[in-house]
Amino acid sequence: MDSINQFFIDYGYWGMALASFLAGTFVPFSSEAVMATLLATTGMDPFLTILSGTIGNVLGSMFNYCIGCVGSVEQISRWMHIKQRKLEKTRDYVEKKGSWIATFSFIPIFGTAISISLGILRANFWGVLFWTIAGKFTRYVIVGYSTMALK
Numbered sequence: 323m324d325s326i327n328q329f330f331i332d333y334g335y336w337g338m339a340l341a342s343f344l345a346g347t348f349v350p351f352s353s354e355a356v357m358a359t360l361l362a363t364t365g366m367d368p369f370l371t372i373l374s375g376t377i378g379n380v381l382g383s384m385f386n387y388c389i390g391c392v393g394s395v396e397q398i399s400r401w402m403h404i405k406q407r408k409l410e411k412t413r414d415y416v417e418k419k420g421s422w423i424a425t426f427s428f429i430p431i432f433g434t435a436i437s438i439s440l441g442i443l444r445a446n447f448w449g450v451l452f453w454t455i456a457g458k459f460t461r462y463v464i465v466g467y468s469t470m471a472l473k
Contacts, residue, residue: 334360338353341356342356
C-alpha cells in the first residue's frame, strides 16, 4: 500500500485528484492518507490540495451516479426483494427534494451506495452535483486543515 500511496504523492495535485477519484468510486482506497501525507511532508498549498481532492472525489461520485442511471427501479425491486410501490414512493421523494442526500456521499462505503442509488432513482443531476460538492469539499477542508494543525 505504501508504494501505491507513494505513486499518488509523487504526482502532487494530479496524484491527489486521481487518488480522490478512485476513492470516490467503488474502488476501496483512502484519499485522506494521500492528502495527509502531501500536506504534512511536501509543503503543497493546502487550498489547492483540498480543491484537487474535492474535484477528483466529486468526479468519482458522479461516475457512480451515472452507473446508477443505467439501472432501473424494477431491477432493484427484483434483486433486493423490495416492493415496487415502496421504491416508487422513494423515487418520487428523491425526484422532488432528495438530491440533498448526496451531501452524505463523503461517508466511506455508504457514499458509493448513495451515489449509485441517486442515479437509479434519477435524482436531479444538478442538485446531486451541488450537494456532492458541498459534502466532499467540507470533508476535505476538515481533513486538510486538521492535518495542518497537527503538523
